Amino acid sequence: MASTDRSARTGPEPTPAFDRPLDWAIGAVLGVFGLLVALGGAALRAAIERPDIATLLRDSEFRSDVLTEAEAIDTLVALGEWGGLGLVVAGVSIALLGIAVVVAHGRARRDGRPTPRWILGVVGAIVNTVLSFVPLSPILGGAAASYLSTDRDSGVATGIFAGLFTIVPALLVVVFVGVGLFTGLPGPSAAAAVAVVVVAGLFGIAYVVGLSALGGYIGRRSNA
Structure with a gap:
């Protein structure tokens, strides 16, 4: 009787958003993709x-009103x-994220906890x-992530993830x-280039995270 009363108070056991095979599929996809990105970065680096870059510029009859040939070589x-180093770091991070999904979701499943929001965020990402060629695609990713959620929240947090x-x-x-531009370009040009990179990065964050949050809200409402 006590067990029945406890079950009535706590409600049904939370269920994961998807099964274990999909954990492994996500881990494999992120692992392979991350490895390819890292290898591409290592190959680029x-x-x-420098001699090859110099030859390329000379063969192309490089002309610039801003940079000398030597400065252009340094920049490139x-x-x-x-x-290349950035691609390596990003690729390794993606692969580690895939491992984290497999481990963390397995633990949540064993502990009887629902799928963590951040894992749903990985699915949305x-x-x-995959749908990056579609206009306003972050809305779709945020909606997919929050639609899978079993939490009774607005879905915005899942979309943000x-x-x-x-x-x-x-x-x-x-x-x-940005570091490469700062170290490769001469003083005034470096400052201007870094400023452009910062502005572009902030715009990218606002666009992707903002639309994903909106998608999270839409996905939650559609699954209410």
């Missing part, structure tokens, strides 16, 4: 050679090296990435590219 080398997991890997690359 290894391929950057710095961009390649730092951009995958949807965002979807937006963050979509934009953070790109921001990591942008940060490293």
